[in-house]
Amino acid sequence: MSDIAERRESWRTKAREVAKNVVAPRAAEIDTEGEFAWDLAEAYSKHGFLSLLIPKEYGGMDADVTSFCLVAEEIANVCASSSLLVIVQAVGTMPVVLGGTSGLKERVLPRLAKEKGLICFCLTEPDSGSDAASVHTKAVLQGDHYVINGRKCFITNGGVADFYTVFATTNPDKRIEGITGFVVEKGTPGLSVGKTEEKMGIRGSNTTEVILEDVKVPVAQRLGDEGAGWWLMMRTLNRSRPAIGAQAVGLAQGALDYLIQFAKGKGLGEGKGDSLGVRFKLADMAVEVEAARALVYKAAEMMDEKVKGTPVQMFSAMSKYFASDVAMKVTTEAVQILQWQGLTKKHPLERMMRDAKVIQIFEGTNQIQRMVVAHTLLKSK
Numbered sequence: 145m146s147d148i149a150e151r152r153e154s155w156r157t158k159a160r161e162v163a164k165n166v167v168a169p170r171a172a173e174i175d176t177e178g179e180f181a182w183d184l185a186e187a188y189s190k191h192g193f194l195s196l197l198i199p200k201e202y203g204g205m206d207a208d209v210t211s212f213c214l215v216a217e218e219i220a221n222v223c224a225s226s227s228l229l230v231i232v233q234a235v236g237t238m239p240v241v242l243g244g245t246s247g248l249k250e251r252v253l254p255r256l257a258k259e260k261g262l263i264c265f266c267l268t269e270p271d272s273g274s275d276a277a278s279v280h281t282k283a284v285l286q287g288d289h290y291v292i293n294g295r296k297c298f299i300t301n302g303g304v305a306d307f308y309t310v311f312a313t314t315n316p317d318k319r320i321e322g323i324t325g326f327v328v329e330k331g332t333p334g335l336s337v338g339k340t341e342e343k344m345g346i347r348g349s350n351t352t353e354v355i356l357e358d359v360k361v362p363v364a365q366r367l368g369d370e371g372a373g374w375w376l377m378m379r380t381l382n383r384s385r386p387a388i389g390a391q392a393v394g395l396a397q398g399a400l401d402y403l404i405q406f407a408k409g410k411g412l413g414e415g416k417g418d419s420l421g422v423r424f425k426l427a428d429m430a431v432e433v434e435a436a437r438a439l440v441y442k443a444a445e446m447m448d449e450k451v452k453g454t455p456v457q458m459f460s461a462m463s464k465y466f467a468s469d470v471a472m473k474v475t476t477e478a479v480q481i482l483q484w485q486g487l488t489k490k491h492p493l494e495r496m497m498r499d500a501k502v503i504q505i506f507e508g509t510n511q512i513q514r515m516v517v518a519h520t521l522l523k524s525k
């Protein structure tokens with residue numbers, strides 16, 4: 145095995161152990177309570193899952209995108225909510241890694257890597273979701289600082305973060321060329337947390353409004369140049385969408401594994417009576433999960449190999465929407481096969497089905513991913 149393959153395998157093994165021993169026993173409770181699991185955040189931090197994409201020089205794990213996906217998949221196999229914590233930490237971090245000055249990185253990244261700090265990614269607004277280019281949050285330069293005003297919504301970890309990666313417009317007329325990223329620290333005057341969303345799925349993940357009222361942010365906390373925000377966002381999403389795909393694959397695999405055990409226990413796999421229908425469904429589910437996994441790791445590999453000219457953005461979008469559509473289908477079928485039992489909390493399948501629905505929506509809806517794919521196809525030769 146090559147060094148890279150060994151390193152990836154060790155991330156998978158570690159994540160599988162943590163998932164089995166630490167996360168799985170908490171999964172149902174996290175869903176029922178709908179509360180942020182601080183104990184899991186602590187465990188992830190200890191194992192390096194919250195600093196996967198942070199470079200070594202800042203105390204991080206310097207892992208590649210494939211390893212990041214493996215960790216997301218293993219945890220989602222038992223609890224999709226808890227897997228999102230790992231992913232969002234990386235999503236909030238990447239713009240800092242890619243666009244922060246060395247001084248800003250030295251200030252922020254070691255706190256995330258070594259001091260259990262959390263970060264979130266604030267893009268969506270009440271009137272700007274899929275059409276991210278139309279953000280209304282404004283950042284106005286006044287001397288050596290910016291004044292930021294706006295309202296973000298549906299922000300994962302909004303109520304628990306120590307740092308906020310915020311996207312605002314510094315020039316609304318320029319649309320995407322006017323979007324600029326900033327890091328805002330918790331406790332900065334004018335930064336506050338609004339309502340916490342009560343969601344149908346991914347309930348263990350904290351989702352809130354984030355309000356910015358005359359928030360003064362030093363120029364040194366700007367990410368890259370003015371107007372560089374859109375590209376920082378896109379480069380971040382290229383890395384995180386395969387991880388969301390991996391989260392969906394883990395979730396779908398978890399549902400399939402559970403269904404197989406159930407089917408064996410009930411004799412549904414024995415070829416009797418109506419079991420042929422179940423067998424065909426199991427076969428189709430297994431094929432679809434494997435196909436989704438192959439696409440996710442192809443997209444991750446493309447990111448890791450960094451070969452110029454490869455359509456990483458398209459594969460990243462494909463992996464997110466295909467895998468989450470598979471997760472939706474597999475969990476829905478699994479609930480159907482268990483019939484009334486599938487609807488009860490005695491089995492984890494109804495939770496998994498609710499979680500799958502949410503994955504189709506966040507990190508860019510599956511409709512938007514299809515648009516990215518079609519756009520790339522149509523502009524290629």
Ligand SMILES: Cc1cc2nc3c(=O)[nH]c(=O)nc-3n(C[C@H](O)[C@H](O)[C@H](O)COP(=O)(O)OP(=O)(O)OC[C@H]3O[C@@H](n4cnc5c(N)ncnc54)[C@H](O)[C@@H]3O)c2cc1C
Pocket residue numbers: 232264265266267268270272273274275297298299300301343346351502505506507508509510511512515
């Ligand atoms: C649990 C959860 C966590 C989230 N976490 C974060 C976070 O941490 N940070 C963050 O910034 N955001 C976050 N979001 C927001 C998420 O990314 C947005 O919900 C998503 O991008 C869609 O935006 P919207 O809800 O405003 O829907 P809209 O953009 O209003 O879209 C509504 C519907 O129209 C469809 N649609 C829109 N435009 C088109 C089009 N051009 N063509 C075809 N169909 C279209 C969409 O697919 C959707 O079905 C989160 C959302 C959820 C549910």
